[in-house]
Amino acid sequence: MPASxxxxxARGNENRFQSLTPASLSRTEKSxxxxxxxxxxxxxxxxxxxxxxxxxxxxxxxxxxxxxxxxVFGIVYLDTRHRLIEIAELFNGTVDGAAVYPRxxxxxALEKNAAAVVLFHNHPLGGKQVVNQPMIGSxxxxxxxxxxxxxxxxxxx
Numbered sequence: 001m002p003a004s005x006x007x008x009x010a011r012g013n014e015n016r017f018q019s020l021t022p023a024s025l026s027r028t029e030k031s032x033x034x035x036x037x038x039x040x041x042x043x044x045x046x047x048x049x050x051x052x053x054x055x056x057x058x059x060x061x062x063x064x065x066x067x068x069x070x071x072v073f074g075i076v077y078l079d080t081r082h083r084l085i086e087i088a089e090l091f092n093g094t095v096d097g098a099a100v101y102p103r104x105x106x107x108x109a110l111e112k113n114a115a116a117v118v119l120f121h122n123h124p125l126g127g128k129q130v131v132n133q134p135m136i137g138s139x140x141x142x143x144x145x146x147x148x149x150x151x152x153x154x155x156x157x
Contacts, residue, residue, distance in 0.1 A: 020033075034066070045087070049084050051078065051084065054118070057118065065122035068122055070124060073089070073090055073092075073100050073121040074091075075120070076118035077108075077112040077117055078115060078117065085112050091104075095124055095125060105119070
């Protein structure tokens with residue numbers, strides 16, 4: 001292999017970001033890094049990609065919701081093989097709450113022909129506040145008429 005090809009291959013394997021730390025970046029640079037990371041993750045989490053665990057999308061959602069000033073409630077629509085159909089933000093709220101309408105959640109899931117969903121929301125004030133999951137879950141179960149529905153709570157701070 002010619003020397004120029006070897007050098008190019010070596011550059012392709014090096015991590016140019018390894019030495020960077022958040023403290024060494026300006027506010028503008030941090031913003032650029034976040035935009036770049038979101039672009040990379042958006043390409044990775046495109047329609048048709050299968051998810052095998054909640055951790056597969058947790059990092060994406062944390063990054064997507066980081067820095068939000070208001071609460072956001074959203075949904076990840078999946079097909080029968082847990083492949084991504086779409087990620088959508090359904091409701092926007094205030095700094096300490098968002099009104100969530102279970103009927104709309106179910107209606108949207110049916111319109112997307114989703115076999116499974118992942119519900120998500122953020123806490124712009126930080127911390128891991130208690131979510132009114134039992135109320136939302138009981139309303140969704142009542143609408144769907146399905147006691148087998150599994151609800152898991154994954155909080156993103």
